[in-house]
Amino acid sequence: MVALFADVLESTREPGTSRFSAVGVAEMLGLPQQDLAALAGVHRNTLRTHPESPRL
Template sequence: MSAALSTVLEMAREPGTSRFSASGVAKLLDLQQQDLADLARVHRNTLRTHPESPKLQTALRDLMRVISAATVIQPDPQRAVFLVKNEPIPAFRHRTLLQLVQDGRTEDAIGYLESVSAGFVG
């Protein structure tokens, strides 16, 4: 694991626990709390009152998996996050990786990033 990815993961970790912090992930991705709640398909209060929610933690884990895969092709964490949030992908009807995660297509997003890192272009 790269030092940059370790730093990103530490920023996203809930201090003193083994779970992700909703506010840390929102800050990392520069998302509003409501947008993160929508992405995770939970009520926005869940982020504050039930951060241990399995549904929320699964969504946060999926986001971090995609960011991890993005850092393989873009080692700069800020650029990797930009790639995940903003780069439209023609193979997915010009949706972003973040939109794929929101659609429940995390494995497709990771598969795409792995194919790009292996040298596939297109």
């Protein structure tokens, strides 16, 4: 089970970085990107323009 969770987390990372992909996390959770942005308390464009944002 732990290996599966680690695989899921790894699948949401931005290629070549250690940060998570907001788009990947939204897809994994089955959420529209707009809803993920609202849950994170950021503007919906932040997912695209500032994916490195600590709030994400």
